[in-house]
Amino acid sequence: MRRRPGIGGLQNAATAxxxxxxxxxxVAKIRTDLMKEQLATFRSQLEEFARKHKNDIRKNPAFRSQFHEMCAKVGVDPLASNKGFWAELLGIGDFYYELGVQIVDxxxxxxxxxxGLINLQELCNVLxxxxxxxxxxxxxxxxxRAISKLKAQGFVTVDEVERRLSWTSGRAIDALDTLLDExxxxIDDGHRDGKRRYWFPCVSSISTSVADT
Structure with a gap:
């Protein structure tokens, strides 16, 4: 008959x-720490790369596309905000915002x-x-990317359009009123700051800046 393990054997097995x-x-912690360290290094190198080639990123579409791919691989989104390092260095957030407004136009x-439906290649040619x-x-x-940024925007104000596109107040209002007519x-009034919001119900918003209602 096979002997059952004694108390000592069970304790040894539990300890093992x-x-x-x-x-x-x-081992898992070491791997995680190593990955974090590598990502931090990659991001630092990416920032240095962006500083060195910022003019190419701004003016060369193919180079800009490759740059976005590099960013995605290390979890960086230069379009996530119009403030901070990437916005100050490259200004591509405003570039895509302006492009999005022109696409709507x-x-x-x-x-x-x-x-209102246009082929993507034709749209690029017209732009x-x-x-x-x-x-x-x-x-x-x-x-x-510009269309995607518009989807994230959800709403705009006249002041925002004026600032980002360097438009006059009259031009901004005319453009937004045209969207209303179409x-x-x-429109969304009644906010504490007195500014009218122009909402685009056909897209979803992830903006939290309307929490002041």
């Missing part, structure tokens, strides 16, 4: 399991001909024609 568990936790202008040559080219990737926006 605890030791294996602690060893596994230590083109869709409205071509709506009688295509119902390149409208923008000044010293601003550099625009790629399909730029258009998609049924693409809704």
């Amino acid at each position: 399991r605890d030791q294996y568990r602690l060893l596994g936790e230590n 083109i869709c409205l202008a071509t709506r009688p001909h295509n119902g 390149c024609q409208r923008r000044k040559s010293d601003r550099g080219g625009v790629s399909e990737d730029d258009c998609l 049924g693409l926006a809704m």
Whole structure:
């Protein structure tokens, strides 16, 4: 008959399991710390790369697209905010915001001909024609990122459009009122700051700046 393990054997087995568990936790922690250290190094190198090549990032669409891919690999989103390091260094957040407004304007202008639906390549061509040559080219990737940024925006104010696009108050109001007339926006009054919000119900908002209502 096979003998059952005694109390001492059970205690030894439990101790061994605890030791294996602690060893596994230590190995996992070492790997996690190493990955964090590597990511921090990559991000530091990415920042240095951006400083060195900021003009190419701003003006060269292909270079800009590759830069976004590099950022994604280390968990960096230069478009996440219009403030902070990336906004101050590159200003690409405002670039995509401006591009998004121009895309909306083109869709409205071509709506009688295509119902507001335009081929991505054609959209890029029209954008390149409208923008000044010293601003550099625009790629399909730029258009998609600009549209994505508009989705995250959710709403805008007249002051915001004036500041980001360097438009006069009259031009900003005319553009936003056109969106209202076309049924693409809704107005939201009654905020403490007295500023009217122009909401775009066709997109979802992740903005929390309306918490002051």
